[in-house]
Amino acid sequence: MRGWCDPEVQQELPGLGLMSSVLDVAARRSLTGRSTPEVLARLRELSNRWRGARAVNVRQEAIPAAYRVFFRHIGLDPDVTRTPIEGAVLERMLEGGFLSEGLLADVLTIALIDTGVPVWALDADTIGGPLGIRLSSPEERLGRGAHAPSVGAGRLVVADSTGAVALLFGDPAEGHEPTASTQRLALFAVQVAGVPALHVEETLWSCHSALAGDG
Amino acid sequence: MAQSEQSTVDRLQSGSGRFATIFDDPFAQPAAGEERAAREALRAQIDKLERELSGLVARAFPHVAPRDSAGESFSGPRLLGLAELERSRDRLALRIGEVRGEVAERGALERRSRALLERMKLEPGRYKFVRVPVADLGDGHCGVWEVRPRLGLIGMLAGWWHVKLSSGCP
Numbered sequence: 001m002r003g004w005c006d007p008e009v010q011q012e013l014p015g016l017g018l019m020s021s022v023l024d025v026a027a028r029r030s031l032t033g034r035s036t037p038e039v040l041a042r043l044r045e046l047s048n049r050w051r052g053a054r055a056v057n058v059r060q061e062a063i064p065a066a067y068r069v070f071f072r073h074i075g076l077d078p079d080v081t082r083t084p085i086e087g088a089v090l091e092r093m094l095e096g097g098f099l100s101e102g103l104l105a106d107v108l109t110i111a112l113i114d115t116g117v118p119v120w121a122l123d124a125d126t127i128g129g130p131l132g133i134r135l136s137s138p139e140e141r142l143g144r145g146a147h148a149p150s151v152g153a154g155r156l157v158v159a160d161s162t163g164a165v166a167l168l169f170g171d172p173a174e175g176h177e178p179t180a181s182t183q184r185l186a187l188f189a190v191q192v193a194g195v196p197a198l199h200v201e202e203t204l205w206s207c208h209s210a211l212a213g214d215g
Numbered sequence: 216m217a218q219s220e221q222s223t224v225d226r227l228q229s230g231s232g233r234f235a236t237i238f239d240d241p242f243a244q245p246a247a248g249e250e251r252a253a254r255e256a257l258r259a260q261i262d263k264l265e266r267e268l269s270g271l272v273a274r275a276f277p278h279v280a281p282r283d284s285a286g287e288s289f290s291g292p293r294l295l296g297l298a299e300l301e302r303s304r305d306r307l308a309l310r311i312g313e314v315r316g317e318v319a320e321r322g323a324l325e326r327r328s329r330a331l332l333e334r335m336k337l338e339p340g341r342y343k344f345v346r347v348p349v350a351d352l353g354d355g356h357c358g359v360w361e362v363r364p365r366l367g368l369i370g371m372l373a374g375w376w377h378v379k380l381s382s383g384c385p
Contacts, residue, residue, distance in 0.1 A: 012251075060270060068269065069261065072303055073258050073261060074294070075295050155291040167292060168292040
């Protein structure tokens with residue numbers, strides 16, 4: 001499902017979009033628990049495929065380059081705040097492989113590495129209404145809790161109908177992260193100019209198929 | 216008066232051109248549409264510069280640091296104003312200049328090293344114990360070319376020198 005985007009943001013950053021989908025989690029396995037053998041095998045395969053030379057050149061590939069450019073456009077230096085794909089590849093170089101961090105994290109990593117498009121997961125039962133991208137309002141808080149941190153006005157956030165659930169390209173706010181007991185997942189991917197919608201759909205489909213096939 | 220100058224004057228006189236506004240009040244704030252167009256143009260420049268920088272860094276790696284030491288991220292993702300976009304564009308342009316400088320310096324080092332190695336091979340006796348790391352030739356990362364005496368002490372006394380490539384990577 002294509003998410004909404006604030007008209008002011010859309011006008012200023014054409015090509016920016018959000019796609020989301022909701023997934024019922026199979027009850028048989030914990031999202032934060034150990035990955036399936038298939039997922040672990042896929043991580044190993046990707047680790048072997050991504051070596052130093054490709055890691056260096058990833059910034060020149062079409063989709064990672066589009067995110068780098070977009071980061072510059074929104075005031076993030078991609079050499080300081082790494083784009084998701086470059087962050088994952090750097091981690092792979094430092095750790096010697098894409099290490100397993102639990103079923104959901106692994107599935108999200110595989111989707112990111114396969115398509116170049118980052119995807120995040122939220123606990124669907126903690127969000128209200130469709131997700132979209134807008135600017136934060138003054139004194140807006142990130143998350144729902146009493147101690148939720150202030151976002152600061154004018155930041156680009158992913159929000160539902162009640163408030164901000166994550167900074168754009170940031171981790172989900174506290175209280176929205178999926179837990180071991182999460183029953184329904186809301187997945188969302190951020191599209192920027194230069195990234196075909198097909199890749200965004202593929203990253204979501206990849207997560208769906210991996211998690212639906214679980215169990 | 217040239218034809219182009221005449222057409223400019225015509226536009227100014229008619230007041231329909233953009234120049235008319237600028238000449239009327241050079242300090243006037245640009246209209247919202249003009250500012251948006253300027254931001255769009257800056258974003259296009261940033262796009263081009265970022266891709267150029269990425270290409271330079273990727274080609275020059277590992278001799279050029281991929282990370283800009285002066286790089287910064289403003290406080291979170293947001294819509295940048297004209298000044299911030301200009302600053303980002305200028306920083307990128309500066310960084311490209313720095314990287315080009317580093318690439319040129321590196322190229323000069325490799326040329327000097329190759330020339331030295333050639334001279335060492337032609338007249339090893341003049342370059343006793345001189346070492347040229349393979350990395351400085353741009354051929355790889357491991358190994359060192361060195362002028363050493365043949366047969367150790369005997370070669371040193373007899374003046375038998377040759378260029379040897381030490382073993383490669385550990």
